[in-house]
Amino acid sequence: MRRVIEALAPALLIAALLAGWEIACRAGHVPSYFLSPPSAVALALVQDLPGLLKAAWYTLSSALIALVIASLLAQALALAVVLSNVLERAVQPLAVVLQVTPVIAIAPLVNIWAGTDHPERAVVALAMVVAFFPIYSGALTGLKAVDQDLMRLFDLYGAGRLQRLVRLRIPSAVPFLLQGHKVAAGLAIVGAVVSEFVAGSGKVQGLAWRIFDASFKLQTARMIAALVVLGVMGAVLYAVLDAVERAGLRWWSGR
Amino acid sequence: MTIAALENVEVDYARGRALGPFSLSIGPSEIVALVGPSGCGKSTALRLLAGLEAPSAGRVIRTPGRGETAVVFQAPTLAPWLSARANAALPLELAGMGGGEAMRRAGEALARVGLAGAEDARPAQLSGGMAMRVSLARALTTEPKLLLLDEPFAALDEITRRALADDVLGLWQGLQPAIVFVTHNVEEAVYMASRVVVMSAGPGRLAGEVAVEGPLPRPAGFRTSAGFRRTVEMVSKALAQGMSA
Numbered sequence: 232m233r234r235v236i237e238a239l240a241p242a243l244l245i246a247a248l249l250a251g252w253e254i255a256c257r258a259g260h261v262p263s264y265f266l267s268p269p270s271a272v273a274l275a276l277v278q279d280l281p282g283l284l285k286a287a288w289y290t291l292s293s294a295l296i297a298l299v300i301a302s303l304l305a306q307a308l309a310l311a312v313v314l315s316n317v318l319e320r321a322v323q324p325l326a327v328v329l330q331v332t333p334v335i336a337i338a339p340l341v342n343i344w345a346g347t348d349h350p351e352r353a354v355v356a357l358a359m360v361v362a363f364f365p366i367y368s369g370a371l372t373g374l375k376a377v378d379q380d381l382m383r384l385f386d387l388y389g390a391g392r393l394q395r396l397v398r399l400r401i402p403s404a405v406p407f408l409l410q411g412h413k414v415a416a417g418l419a420i421v422g423a424v425v426s427e428f429v430a431g432s433g434k435v436q437g438l439a440w441r442i443f444d445a446s447f448k449l450q451t452a453r454m455i456a457a458l459v460v461l462g463v464m465g466a467v468l469y470a471v472l473d474a475v476e477r478a479g480l481r482w483w484s485g486r
Numbered sequence: 487m488t489i490a491a492l493e494n495v496e497v498d499y500a501r502g503r504a505l506g507p508f509s510l511s512i513g514p515s516e517i518v519a520l521v522g523p524s525g526c527g528k529s530t531a532l533r534l535l536a537g538l539e540a541p542s543a544g545r546v547i548r549t550p551g552r553g554e555t556a557v558v559f560q561a562p563t564l565a566p567w568l569s570a571r572a573n574a575a576l577p578l579e580l581a582g583m584g585g586g587e588a589m590r591r592a593g594e595a596l597a598r599v600g601l602a603g604a605e606d607a608r609p610a611q612l613s614g615g616m617a618m619r620v621s622l623a624r625a626l627t628t629e630p631k632l633l634l635l636d637e638p639f640a641a642l643d644e645i646t647r648r649a650l651a652d653d654v655l656g657l658w659q660g661l662q663p664a665i666v667f668v669t670h671n672v673e674e675a676v677y678m679a680s681r682v683v684v685m686s687a688g689p690g691r692l693a694g695e696v697a698v699e700g701p702l703p704r705p706a707g708f709r710t711s712a713g714f715r716r717t718v719e720m721v722s723k724a725l726a727q728g729m730s731a
Contacts, residue, residue, distance in 0.1 A: 380563040383538050388580040388628075389552045398576070402567045484566045485608025 267452035275452040276459060283441060283460045290427065290437035291464060293351065294419040297358030301415060305363050306408070309370035313400065314392070330364045334422050338429035350430040354423050354437070361422035362415040369411025373404025405483045409476040416472050420465050438464075488547065489514050489632050489664040490535050495544030496689075497530050503689040505530045507544065510683060510692075512632070515662040517655075517702065519675035521721065522685030522693070523729050528668040531690070532557070532634050535666055550632045553581045556625035556663075560637045562617035564609040564624075570596060571605040574623040581628070588627075595623040598657060615646040619653070626657060633663040639674070651678055655703035672725065676717050677704060684721060686728035693728025696720050 249269045255261070256268035263271060276283070312319040334357055345353035377399055385395055427439030438461050445453035488511050496506035505527030512518055512535070520528045533539040534546050536557050548555070556577070564573045575592035579585065593605055599619040609617055618638060625633060635654070639647035651674060658665060669675050675682045676698055686693040698717050700708060708714055 378563060380559040380561065381565065383533075383536075383559075384557065384563065384576075385580065386538055387536060387555060387557055388577045390580045394580055398580070399565075402565065405567065484610045485569075486610040 264449045264451050267455060271452040272455045272459065275450070276456040279441075279453060279456055283438075283457060286436055286438045286441045286457070287460050287464050289435075290420065290423050290439070290461075291468070293354045293437065294358050294362075294416070294423040294468075297355045297423065298362050298412070298416055298419045300355070301359045301362035301419070302366055302412060304359075305366035305411075306370050309367055309374060310396075312371060313374045314396070326364070326367065329360065334361050335425050335429065338426045341426070342430055347434075350435045353430055354426045354435055357426035358419045358422035362419040365414040365418065366408070366411040369407040369414075370404055373407025373411075374400045376407065377403045402483075406480060409479045413469070413472040413476050416468055417465060420461075420468065424461065487514060488512060489516075489549055490666075491547040492531065492534055492541075493545040493547065495531075495534060495541040495546060497527065497534070497539070498542040505534075505688075505690050506541075508685070508691055509544075510535075512664050512666060514631070514664055515658075516681065517658065517665040517667065517679045519667045519669060519679035519682045520685060521669055521672060521675045521682060521725060522690055523687045523725070524670060525688040526685045526690035527688055528670075528685060528690065529636050531685075532636050532666060532668050535632070536634050548632075550630065553577065553628045554631045555634065556628060556630035556632070557634045557636065558618075558621050558625050558638045560640050562609065562614075562621040564617060564620055566609050569606045569608060570601060570612065570620045570623075573609070573620055574627055577624060577628045591627050592623070595627045596620065598626065598660075599623045599653060614642055615650065618642060618646075618650060622650075622654065622657070626661065629661055630663050633658075633665045635665065635667045637668050637670070640669075647674070652703060654678065659703055672718055672721050673709070676714060676721060677709065682717075682721050684724040684728055694721075694724030696724065 253268045253270060256266060261268075267275075308322065312322055337360070338353070338357055341356050342350065342353045345351075345356065381399060382395075385399055390398070423437065424439045427435050427437045428443070431440075431443060438457050441457040442454050445451070445457065491509075491511040493509055494507045495509070497504045508527070508531060510518070510520075510531065520531060522528050530539065534541055535548070536555055537546070537548055538557075540546070564570075565576070568576070571589055571592045573592075574595050575585075575588040578588035578591060583591075593602075596602060596605055596619075599622050601616060601619050601623065604612065604616065607616075609620070612620065621638070639650055642650065654665075655678065665678075667675070667678055669678075676696075680698055680702060682696045682698060683692065684694040684696070685691065696717060699713050700711070
């Protein structure tokens with residue numbers, strides 16, 4: 232019984248909040264442009280669904296492309312940095328500056344570089360910037376988080392640099408890499424949406440554009456419907472990557 | 487004739503002296519136990535013998551070539567992503583042996599430590615005692631001339647550690663490597679070794695040396711024999727003197 236309640240608890244909370252929202256809108260005669268009731272949002276969601284899904288795919292595919300590029304770059308740089316102390320010292324301040332600078336602050340600049348003909352490139356580039364750091368720092372931490380006694384064992388048997396890297400450091404880093412990619416995927420979506428907002432034009436037709444479009448027309452229900460799709464998309468992506476992480480860890484440790 | 491020796495070695499770390507001056511000579515096929523209080527530099531002495539560390543002063547003599555020294559640490563220290571067999575094969579592969587031959591020899595080593603059938607298990611699926619056996623098998627695959635054991639059974643329960651002590655002596659009988667065995671358990675030291683070297687509180691120096699009579703591997707009931715009890719008392723006394731010194 233207790234387990235059933237625990238399993239249903241999130242759904243019950245959402246249902247209660249939606250009911251309260253609906254009742255408050257109706258009882259308080261809140262104008263629909265100010266706050267649409269859930270019923271109106273649901274209607275907008277159903278009516279807009281094909282367009283919303285297309286926009287969601289636009290945003291998601293930008294984020295996924297960015298994630299793949301960020302993954303390759305971050306892991307390559309982490310590998311290079313681990314092999315050279317000088318390079319690590321050189322890269323570290325830049326990496327920190329890149330990480331602490333809000334993506335929205337560099338978005339206008341990247342938009343100029345991408346040019347008005349290719350605003351979608353700016354979206355991918357900015358999503359890549361935010362997805363880069365968790366993978367890079369995860370890879371770096373993992374490549375260094377080697378059991379000291381295992382390291383001594385490799386010393387004892389006279390292992391070379393390449394053997395150490397391939398047989399010890401890279402496999403040791405796998406759990407950290409999985410974790411880094413999970414965090415990066417969520418951030419890539421955030422980065423994609425933020426840069427869509429900054430791009431703001433009709434050429435980048437992701438979820439941010441749907442929100443803008445509805446906002447200009449004071450169609451609040453459509454705005455919220457787009458937000459719902461965004462939230463669900465993020466949650467599904469997180470769940471998928473969480474499952475990938477768990478499967479990866481099972482493969483890595485055999486349990 | 488010595489396999490490895492420490493001659494008046496001293497080891498200084500940033501926090502102060504860890505060991506020495508200390509001397510120790512290991513003969514071929516000899517089993518030597520190093521006992522001493524925590525922090526006396528036993529493990530440091532072992533790392534010197536392994537060539538993993540250099541002394542601040544004094545001389546370390548090592549005759550075994552590359553791959554002829556093996557170390558078993560306090561924890562099993564297995565790679566979690568590798569099977570028991572692949573873990574045991576690691577030293578051979580690092581030495582350049584082909585995968586097939588290394589795996590075959592690793593399988594034999596696992597069989598010798600009683601793990602036939604568990605070759606494909608991952609470390610996470612093994613009990614503490616089994617994981618320690620894999621670690622032992624890994625140390626034996628290279629057929630070392632010098633086997634260094636750093637409190638290898640410290641994390642195990644009494645029954646498992648007694649079984650493993652007998653296993654190590656049984657394995658020693660086959661390959662006859664020189665063994666240096668670090669422990670702070672006096673009975674274990676006397677049971678395993680033909681010579682017990684007692685170290686004083688840190689920085690460790692020689693506090694006494696006791697020869698252990700009796701055949702190796704130990705016959706059944708060895709722990710209850712008068713000679714064993716007497717030797718344990720002698721080592722305990724030397725240890726107590728070393729701690730107060």
